[in-house]
Amino acid sequence: MTTTSGTEPGVDPAAESGHRDHPPRVGFFTDTTVCIGCKACEVACKEWNAVPDDGLDLTGMSYDNTVGLGANTWRHVAFIEQRKPLAAQEVDLHHDTDVLAMAEHGSATAPTEAGMTPTAPAADGHGEFRWLMASDVCKHCTHAACLDVCPTGSLFRTEFGTVVVQEDICNGCGYCIPACPYGVIDQRKDDGRAWKCTLCYDRLGDGLEPACAKACPTDSIQFGPLDELRERAQRRVEQLHEAGVGDARLYGADPDDGVGGDGAFFLLLDEPEVYGLPPDPVVTTRDLPRMWRHVASAAATLAAGAAAAFLGARRR
Amino acid sequence: MTTDPDSRPGREAVTGGTTAERGVGARGDGRRRKGRGEQPVVPDTEFTSYYGKPVLNGPVWKTPDVPAYLFLGGLAGGSSLLAAGSQITGRPRLATATKVGALGAISGSVVALVHDLGRPARFLNMLRVFKPTSPMNMGSWLLSVYGPLAGASAASAVTGLLPRAGAAATAGAALTGPGIAAYTAALVSDTAVPAWHDAHRELPYVFVGSGAVAAGGLGLLADPDGDAAPARGFALFGTGLEFAASRLMERRLGMVAEPYESGRSGALFRAGEVLSALGTAGAYAGRRSRVAGVLSGAALLAGSALTKWGVFEAGRVSAADPKYTVVPQRQRLRDRAAHETPST
Amino acid sequence: MGTSFGRGGATTFQQDLANSDCIVIQGSNMAECHPVGFQWVMEAKARGATVIHVDPRFTRTSAVSDVHVPLRAGSDIAFLGGIVNYVLTHERYFRDYVLAYTNAASIVSESFADTEDLDGLFSGFDAEGRVYDVSTWQYQGARVQAASGQRDQHWDERTRDEGVELQEEARGEAHGAGGPEIGAEPETDPTLTHPRCVFQILKRHFARYTPETVEEVCGVPREKFLRVCELLTANSGRERTSAFAYAVGWTQHTVGVQYIRTAAILQLLLGNIGRPGGGILALRGHASIQGSTDIPTLFNLLPGYIPMPHAHDNDNLDNFVRAEAAHKGYWGNMRSYVVSLLKAWWGGAARPDNDFCFDYLPRLTEGHSTYETVLKQMEGVCRGYLLLGENPAVGSADAKAQRMGMANLDWLVVRDFSLIESATFWKDGPEIASGELNTTDIGTEVFFLPAASHTEKDGSFTNTQRLLQWHFQAVEPRGDSRSDLWFAYHLGRIIREKLAGSERDRDRPVLDLTWDYPTKGELAEPEAEAVLAEIGGYDADATPLSTYEQLRSDGSTACGCWIYCGVYADGVNQAARRKPASEQDWVAAEWAWAWPLNRRILYNRASADPDGNPWSRRKAYVWWDAEQGSWTGYDNADFKRTRPPDHVPDPDARGPDAIGGGDAFIMQADGKAWLFAPAGLTDGPLPTHYEPQESPFDNPLYTQQRNPVRQVLRHAYARYQPSGTQPGSAVFPYVTTTYRLTEHHTAGGMSRWQPYLSELQPEMFCEVSPELARERGLEHLGWATIVSARAAIEARVLVTDRMSPLIVQGRTLHQVGLPYHWGPNGVSTGDAANELAGMALDPNVHIQEVKALACDIRPGRRPRGPARIELVRDYQRRAGITDETGTEV
Ligand SMILES: Nc1nc2c(c(=O)[nH]1)N[C@H]1C(S)=C(S)[C@@H](COP(=O)(O)OP(=O)(O)OC[C@H]3O[C@@H](n4cnc5c(=O)[nH]c(N)nc54)[C@H](O)[C@@H]3O)O[C@H]1N2
Numbered sequence A: 001m002t003t004t005s006g007t008e009p010g011v012d013p014a015a016e017s018g019h020r021d022h023p024p025r026v027g028f029f030t031d032t033t034v035c036i037g038c039k040a041c042e043v044a045c046k047e048w049n050a051v052p053d054d055g056l057d058l059t060g061m062s063y064d065n066t067v068g069l070g071a072n073t074w075r076h077v078a079f080i081e082q083r084k085p086l087a088a089q090e091v092d093l094h095h096d097t098d099v100l101a102m103a104e105h106g107s108a109t110a111p112t113e114a115g116m117t118p119t120a121p122a123a124d125g126h127g128e129f130r131w132l133m134a135s136d137v138c139k140h141c142t143h144a145a146c147l148d149v150c151p152t153g154s155l156f157r158t159e160f161g162t163v164v165v166q167e168d169i170c171n172g173c174g175y176c177i178p179a180c181p182y183g184v185i186d187q188r189k190d191d192g193r194a195w196k197c198t199l200c201y202d203r204l205g206d207g208l209e210p211a212c213a214k215a216c217p218t219d220s221i222q223f224g225p226l227d228e229l230r231e232r233a234q235r236r237v238e239q240l241h242e243a244g245v246g247d248a249r250l251y252g253a254d255p256d257d258g259v260g261g262d263g264a265f266f267l268l269l270d271e272p273e274v275y276g277l278p279p280d281p282v283v284t285t286r287d288l289p290r291m292w293r294h295v296a297s298a299a300a301t302l303a304a305g306a307a308a309a310f311l312g313a314r315r316r
Numbered sequence B: 001m002t003t004d005p006d007s008r009p010g011r012e013a014v015t016g017g018t019t020a021e022r023g024v025g026a027r028g029d030g031r032r033r034k035g036r037g038e039q040p041v042v043p044d045t046e047f048t049s050y051y052g053k054p055v056l057n058g059p060v061w062k063t064p065d066v067p068a069y070l071f072l073g074g075l076a077g078g079s080s081l082l083a084a085g086s087q088i089t090g091r092p093r094l095a096t097a098t099k100v101g102a103l104g105a106i107s108g109s110v111v112a113l114v115h116d117l118g119r120p121a122r123f124l125n126m127l128r129v130f131k132p133t134s135p136m137n138m139g140s141w142l143l144s145v146y147g148p149l150a151g152a153s154a155a156s157a158v159t160g161l162l163p164r165a166g167a168a169a170t171a172g173a174a175l176t177g178p179g180i181a182a183y184t185a186a187l188v189s190d191t192a193v194p195a196w197h198d199a200h201r202e203l204p205y206v207f208v209g210s211g212a213v214a215a216g217g218l219g220l221l222a223d224p225d226g227d228a229a230p231a232r233g234f235a236l237f238g239t240g241l242e243f244a245a246s247r248l249m250e251r252r253l254g255m256v257a258e259p260y261e262s263g264r265s266g267a268l269f270r271a272g273e274v275l276s277a278l279g280t281a282g283a284y285a286g287r288r289s290r291v292a293g294v295l296s297g298a299a300l301l302a303g304s305a306l307t308k309w310g311v312f313e314a315g316r317v318s319a320a321d322p323k324y325t326v327v328p329q330r331q332r333l334r335d336r337a338a339h340e341t342p343s344t
Numbered sequence C: 001m002g003t004s005f006g007r008g009g010a011t012t013f014q015q016d017l018a019n020s021d022c023i024v025i026q027g028s029n030m031a032e033c034h035p036v037g038f039q040w041v042m043e044a045k046a047r048g049a050t051v052i053h054v055d056p057r058f059t060r061t062s063a064v065s066d067v068h069v070p071l072r073a074g075s076d077i078a079f080l081g082g083i084v085n086y087v088l089t090h091e092r093y094f095r096d097y098v099l100a101y102t103n104a105a106s107i108v109s110e111s112f113a114d115t116e117d118l119d120g121l122f123s124g125f126d127a128e129g130r131v132y133d134v135s136t137w138q139y140q141g142a143r144v145q146a147a148s149g150q151r152d153q154h155w156d157e158r159t160r161d162e163g164v165e166l167q168e169e170a171r172g173e174a175h176g177a178g179g180p181e182i183g184a185e186p187e188t189d190p191t192l193t194h195p196r197c198v199f200q201i202l203k204r205h206f207a208r209y210t211p212e213t214v215e216e217v218c219g220v221p222r223e224k225f226l227r228v229c230e231l232l233t234a235n236s237g238r239e240r241t242s243a244f245a246y247a248v249g250w251t252q253h254t255v256g257v258q259y260i261r262t263a264a265i266l267q268l269l270l271g272n273i274g275r276p277g278g279g280i281l282a283l284r285g286h287a288s289i290q291g292s293t294d295i296p297t298l299f300n301l302l303p304g305y306i307p308m309p310h311a312h313d314n315d316n317l318d319n320f321v322r323a324e325a326a327h328k329g330y331w332g333n334m335r336s337y338v339v340s341l342l343k344a345w346w347g348g349a350a351r352p353d354n355d356f357c358f359d360y361l362p363r364l365t366e367g368h369s370t371y372e373t374v375l376k377q378m379e380g381v382c383r384g385y386l387l388l389g390e391n392p393a394v395g396s397a398d399a400k401a402q403r404m405g406m407a408n409l410d411w412l413v414v415r416d417f418s419l420i421e422s423a424t425f426w427k428d429g430p431e432i433a434s435g436e437l438n439t440t441d442i443g444t445e446v447f448f449l450p451a452a453s454h455t456e457k458d459g460s461f462t463n464t465q466r467l468l469q470w471h472f473q474a475v476e477p478r479g480d481s482r483s484d485l486w487f488a489y490h491l492g493r494i495i496r497e498k499l500a501g502s503e504r505d506r507d508r509p510v511l512d513l514t515w516d517y518p519t520k521g522e523l524a525e526p527e528a529e530a531v532l533a534e535i536g537g538y539d540a541d542a543t544p545l546s547t548y549e550q551l552r553s554d555g556s557t558a559c560g561c562w563i564y565c566g567v568y569a570d571g572v573n574q575a576a577r578r579k580p581a582s583e584q585d586w587v588a589a590e591w592a593w594a595w596p597l598n599r600r601i602l603y604n605r606a607s608a609d610p611d612g613n614p615w616s617r618r619k620a621y622v623w624w625d626a627e628q629g630s631w632t633g634y635d636n637a638d639f640k641r642t643r644p645p646d647h648v649p650d651p652d653a654r655g656p657d658a659i660g661g662g663d664a665f666i667m668q669a670d671g672k673a674w675l676f677a678p679a680g681l682t683d684g685p686l687p688t689h690y691e692p693q694e695s696p697f698d699n700p701l702y703t704q705q706r707n708p709v710r711q712v713l714r715h716a717y718a719r720y721q722p723s724g725t726q727p728g729s730a731v732f733p734y735v736t737t738t739y740r741l742t743e744h745h746t747a748g749g750m751s752r753w754q755p756y757l758s759e760l761q762p763e764m765f766c767e768v769s770p771e772l773a774r775e776r777g778l779e780h781l782g783w784a785t786i787v788s789a790r791a792a793i794e795a796r797v798l799v800t801d802r803m804s805p806l807i808v809q810g811r812t813l814h815q816v817g818l819p820y821h822w823g824p825n826g827v828s829t830g831d832a833a834n835e836l837a838g839m840a841l842d843p844n845v846h847i848q849e850v851k852a853l854a855c856d857i858r859p860g861r862r863p864r865g866p867a868r869i870e871l872v873r874d875y876q877r878r879a880g881i882t883d884e885t886g887t888e889v
C-alpha cells in the first residue's frame, strides 16, 4: 500500500489513503481543565495494549514519573506546578503579565532543581499557585510525518483516519521517530521497532471507545467523530472565556495549522511548550518537494563540479 | 416516583469552567477575554519547556553506523563521478581505483545500514513499497539501482571482462551517484530535527561538497602523482562548496546553528571543515610529493567523515534541547501574528 | 453522623453532588482517592458550582477547585466552628428549617455545663476514670437514647438495675445508625430565646470561634476564611444547597467524630441536609468498607448497627432492648430487628422460650479494637490471629507494635494476594534488621493462604453511598486461591464436623447455627446469593421480605441485617440490577440497591417544608401529594409514605407510630436532627477544639490541651511526645500528616506489586515546602530522615510549593507530607509512615490519630541496624520523654 497524505488543509485523510465509504474520522478532545491527574488513562492504555512498564524512576518532576511519550508510554500525564493563581480564583490577575517568564520557573527548570527554584514570590509568599495536568497522546495528525517518511509502509492510515504502526512490517529503521514533530513515536530498545498509540484500532473495530477515554473519570479525554469534537471544544473555550478563564486555548484543533490539524487535540491553560508540546509544529514533508529540488540541484552541481575538475585538469 | 430525566433540580445552572464567583454575584465581573488575541510579548531570550525535557524524540540511529552511511554515500557518489571522468579522459588507473572505491564505499554503507536495522531482511521491507514521501524509501530504490551499477563497473574494471557493459555501468553509476551523495541530505532534513530540517535548503550542497572532498581524497590516496589532478580539483570544488553552503546555512539558521558552531557537534563539524581545507591546501602545495598526496588524501577523507558526523551530532543535539524546537516556532508564530494584525 | 441524623452513612449519593451550588471538600483528597465519584464534582462545577478544598496540602483536588484553603492539620473544628459562629452571628441560618427539623428549640438540663464554663471540659468529667458521666447532657425533663454511638451509656438508668461496671475501653460501642432516645418529649422554646435551649447554648459555645481565633489556630488568614463563609452561606438556603465531602482527613484524629459533628451542625443550620445538592458525603475507603460497618467487622456492633451486648447483670433480651432501644422512631422496633437476626443465625433453635438464643451472642467486657488486640497479643493473652485482607505491619499506626504483637502469637493466618509485610515480618521486618527480634526466637507459626480476588468470586460491594452492587465471578481462582466466603464457610463446616455430638453448652452456638448454604462447582464455592437472601430476610414461609417494616419480634421473620431488608425482595437480587443511566432519571433508582429501602438521599422528608411542599422549585426532591395521600418525588421518601405532614401522633404511641408528620429524622428518638447531642458520644455533646495528641502548639482556647477522654494505649515501646510549651516539645517542631496517592492503595498489597502502578510512584517520598527545605538543608530528590518518639524513617524529598508554611499563633509552621503506602516488600518499596505514629485513638470509634503528628525532619538517610533505634532514643532523651509523657488527661 502506498500512502501519502496531502498537504492541503481540510482534507479527508482516510479518503486520501484510498478508503472508500469509510466511517467518520475519529479522535480525541482532551480538556485539560478537568484533568485530575489520576493517570487512569496511562494505566488503562498499558493494560489494554500490553505495553511493558517503563522502569521505576523517581524523577522529581512533580507527580510525573514517566517523563514523556515513548515506546512504552502511549499516554502520558504531565504535571506542572506554577506560581500562578488558580484559574478564575483571581480572575484578572495574570493576563497582562509575561506568562512565559512566569511559567519558566515552574517547568523549564531541570527536575533536580524543579522544587527548589525560588520563583518570583507573590506578595504574601504563597497562595498564588496552580497545578496543571494534561494527558498527552499521539496526535494522529492529518498530515502525519511519521507515516509519510516510513519507508516500509508499516505506518498506515486507517479507515477511521488514524495512524497506526503494523508491527509485522516495521523494520526498525527509526525514521518515523525524529520525523514526528511532537516526539510521540519511539523505538523500543529491545526489539528496535517503533511503537505508539494505535487509537485502540482493535477496539474501534469492535465499536468500543479507546481504553484511555473509557477509563477517564472526568471526561477530560473525550472520544468521538472529529467534527463533533471540534465543535464541542469551541463551545467549551467560549464558555471558559466567558467565565473569566482567559488562559484557555485550543491546541491542534485548527485544520490550517502546520500538520493540517490533529486528530487528537487539546484545551490548554498555558502555552503549549509549558506542557512539552511544540508551539507551531509543521509536518516535515510539507517542505519535501523543495528538499527534492535542492537535492537534484545539488546532485547536478556535484556532477558539474566533477566535470569542472576534469576540465581544469586538462587545461593545466 | 417520576422518571422524567429533565426533572433534575438545578439544571439551569450555566455550564462553565472555574466559576468561583458565579452564584454569589459579588465578585466576578464576567469581563470577556479574547484568549488568543492577547498573546503575551515574549522577550527573545525567554523560553519555557517541560522540565527542560526535549519536545522531540531525537534520532535513534546509531553511531558510527549512520554517520558512516552518510559519509560513505558521499564518497561512493563522488567516486563514481571521478571514475566516469577518468574513464572519459583516459585515466585508467584513477578510474579503476575510484570504481573500486565506489563499490567499497557503497558496500560499506549498506553494511552500516543493515547493522543499524539489525537484520538484512529488514532492508528488503523497504522495497515492498515505492514512496516518494519517504527519502529513505527512495534512497533504498536508488541504492538498489546504483549498487549493482557500481558493482558491475568495478568488476569489469578489475577483471577486464565485458568492457562495454562496464563502461555502460560506469556511466550509469555516474548518473545515479550524485543522487546517492545528495539524497542523504533529504533523508535527514525530512525530519522534525531542527538542525536538519531547517537546513534543508543548504544541506544537500554541504553533503555533495563533502562527497566531492571525500572522493577527491580517495583519488589522491589511490593514484600516483600526475593522474591525481582531477581529484585535487574535485576536492577543491568540494571544499569550496561545502564551506560556502555551510556559511549560508549557519547564517540562515540563526540560533539553531549553534550545534554546528559549538559544543562537541560543532567541534566535529569545524574539524571536518578544517581538515578538508588543509587536505585541499596540502594537495595543491605538495603536488609533487607522494607522501603529501597520501596525507592530503587521508585528511580529505577524514574531513568529509567528520563533517557528516558533525552534521549528525548537531541534529542530535538540536533535538535534545527543547529550545531549538520551541524558540524558532515561537518566533514564527510571532512573525505571523505581526503580519496578520495590521491586515485584520 | 449517626448521632446527629440517625444513621451512620453518607446522607446523599455522589451523583447528587452535581446538583450542588457549592461543594466543600475538607478532610478528603477526593480527586485522588475517589476519582470516579469526583466526576460529579466536576459536573457540578460545569454547572456553575463553586468547589472549595480545605486541606493542609495543595493536592490534585485543590488543583481543580476554585478555592484552596491550606490549614494546619488537626485544626478543623476551629475552622468549622468559626463558620458556625459566622452563620449564627450574621444570622445566615435557615431559620424555618432549623426550627422544623433540628433540636434547636429543645431545652437542655440545668445540670449541663459547657466547655466555656469549665475551661475545656464538659460537665460530668471523671478525671480518675477519664470518662464523662453523660447524664448531665440530657434534655430538660426527657431522656433520649442515641440512634447510634454509645448506647450502652444509660444501661443502668434504663434497666433500673445495678449493672456491672463497664471497663473504660468499652464505653459505649455502637455507631452507625441512629439517634438516641427520649423518655418523653423534651421541653422546647420555639422562640429560640430560652438561655438553655440548644440554639442559645450553641451560640455561646461557638462565640469564641471568631475569624481571629480561626487564624490563630488554623493558620488560615481571616480574609480567606471569610471568603469561605461568604461562599458557603451565599450558596445555602431555600433556593441553593451546598454539600460537604470528607473522608479520613477528618476521622483519623483523637477528636475525629467531633469534626464530623461540627460539619453536621453547620449543614443543619444552613438547611442542607436531606435536600438535593446538599448533605454530607462520607467518602468511604475500601471497596466495601461501608458494607463492613453495616454488617460489621467491628467488635462492638451487630449487623445493622445493633449494639453488641455488654456483660451486665439481668442480662436478657428484654433488658437489652429496654436499655438500647428508643421509644420513638424506627429504633423503637429494635426488638424485631434483633429477633429476626437471631432467627437468621440460629433458625429453628431460636425460640421464644430461649430468648431466641440471645444468650448465644458474645458479651463485651472491654474493648477489642484492633489496637487493644495488639496489646493483648504483646501480653500473651491473644494467641491466634486471622488477617483476612489487612496489612497491619504497614497500614496500622505504630507498626512496630503490630509486628511485636504478631511475633508473640502461637499462630497467624494471612489470606492475601501477595506476600505482604505482615506475612514476612518474622524474617525481614525492621526489628530483624535492628536486632530487636531474631527469626529463630519467634514462635509464631505463620500460614499464608492465597486469596481469590473480586473477579474470581461472586459477591457484593456496599459502596460509599450505601449502594449494594453485585459483582459476578469472571474466572475461576488460580491455583490454591479461594474466596473468603469459601474459607469462612468451609472453616465453619469443618469446625462443626469436629464438634458434632458435643454435649458441651459452649459448643451449642456453633452447632445450632444455620450453616446450610448450597455450594457449586469443583471448588465447592458457597452460593453468595444464598447468603444475600438470608441477609435480605424472609418470613415463616421462606418468602423474601421487601421492607424492614415487615420484621416481627415473635420469631416469624428472619433477617441477617435489618437495614438490608428488601435487598432480595421478590426473590430478585436487587443489588444486581443494572439498568443503564440513560434509561432512567438521574436518581437511577434501578441501578443496584441502596439501604435503607433503596433510598438515595436520606432524611429527604426535609427537602420539603413542614407542610410538605418543596422549599423551592429549584430544589424540589420529595413532597406530599395530598390527592394521592402519599409522599412522592424523585426518590423513595425516607418517611412513612402515607403519613401526612400535619400528622400528630397519639401521645401514647411508640416507635415509628410516634413519628409526627414533621419529624424528618425518623431514626432519632425525638424525630429531630441533633445540633446538640444529648447522648451517644463519649467526648461531649458539642464539638470543641482540642489539640492533637502531639502538637507543637498549646491549645489557645482552653487550658484543656487534648481531648480529655481520648485513648492513649501504652505498651513497652510506646512513647508519646511533649506538646505545646511543655519542655522538650521543640525537639519535634513540625507537623506531619499521612495520606494516599491515586497511584497506590492503602498499605500497598494491591499496588506495590503492580509494575504499572509502581512506575507511576516508584518510591516513598516526603513533601516539604521550599522554605522548610532551606531551613533544614533538604535537597529536592535527596533523602530525608523523619523522626518521632517512636521511630525514624527515610524518604526521598520532593520540594514543592504545594506545601505552604502557615502562620500559627504568630509562628511559622512547616508541615511535612507523608504518603503511607510503602513498606519493604514488593516492586516499589520504602519505609512505612506508620512507624512514626502512636496509638492515640478517638474515644468514640477507636480510630488512630495519623492525620496530625509532630515530628522532626533532617537531611540524609536514616541509620541502619541498631543505630536506627539509637537515633530515636537520642531524640527521646533530648525531649525528656518518659513513659508518662503525653498520657496526661
Ligand atoms: N487511590 C487511592 N484511593 C483510595 C485509597 C488509596 O489508598 N488509594 N484508599 C481508600 C481508603 S481505604 C480510604 S479510607 C479513602 C480515604 O480518602 P481520603 O480521606 O480522601 O484520603 P487521605 O489521603 O488519607 O486523606 C485526605 C486528605 O486529608 C488531608 N488532611 C490531613 N490532615 C488533615 C486535617 O487535619 N484536616 C483536613 N481538613 N485535612 C487533612 C491530607 O492532606 C489528605 O489530602 O480513600 C480510598 N481511596
Ligand SMILES: Nc1nc2c(c(=O)[nH]1)N[C@H]1C(S)=C(S)[C@@H](COP(=O)(O)OP(=O)(O)OC[C@H]3O[C@@H](n4cnc5c(=O)[nH]c(N)nc54)[C@H](O)[C@@H]3O)O[C@H]1N2
Binding pocket: C248, C252, C285, C286, C388, C389, C390, C391, C392, C395, C396, C397, C415, C416, C417, C418, C420, C451, C452, C453, C454, C484, C738, C739, C740, C745, C746, C747, C748, C749, C750, C820, C833, C834, C837, C850
Ligand atoms: N498513617 C496512616 N495509616 C493509615 C491510614 C492513613 O491515612 N494514614 N489509613 C487507614 C485506613 S482508612 C485504612 S482502610 C487502612 C488500610 O490498611 P490495611 O487494610 O491494612 O491495608 P490494605 O493494603 O488495604 O490491606 C488489604 C489487603 O487485602 C488484600 N486483599 C484484597 N482483596 C482481598 C480479598 O478479596 N480477600 C483477601 N483475603 N484479601 C484481599 C490486599 O492484597 C491487601 O494486602 O490503613 C489505615 N492506616
Ligand code: SF4
Binding pocket: A138, A139, A140, A141, A143, A144, A145, A146, A147, A163, A179, A180, A181, A182, A183, A184, A185, A196
Ligand atoms: S503525532 Fe507524531 S506519531 Fe502521531 S501521527 Fe503525528 S507524526 Fe505520527
Ligand code: SF4
Binding pocket: A146, A149, A150, A151, A152, A153, A154, A155, A165, A169, A170, A171, A172, A173, A174, A175, A176, A177, A193, A194
Ligand atoms: S521504524 Fe518502523 S514504523 Fe518507523 S519508519 Fe521505520 S519501518 Fe516505519
Ligand code: SF4
Binding pocket: A044, A045, A046, A048, A049, A074, A075, A137, A196, A197, A198, A199, A200, A210, A211, A212, A213
Ligand atoms: S487510544 Fe488506546 S492506544 Fe492510544 S493512548 Fe488511548 S488506550 Fe492507548
Ligand code: SF4
Binding pocket: A034, A035, A036, A037, A038, A039, A040, A041, A042, A077, A133, A134, A135, A215, A216, A217, A218, A219, A220, A221
Ligand atoms: S486525562 Fe482523565 S484519566 Fe487521564 S489523568 Fe486526566 S483525569 Fe485521569
Ligand code: SF4
Binding pocket: C033, C034, C035, C036, C037, C287
Ligand atoms: S479504584 Fe474502584 S473504588 Fe476507587 S475510584 Fe476506582 S473504581 Fe472507584
Ligand SMILES: [Mo]
Binding pocket: C248, C284, C285, C286, C289
Ligand atoms: Mo480506609
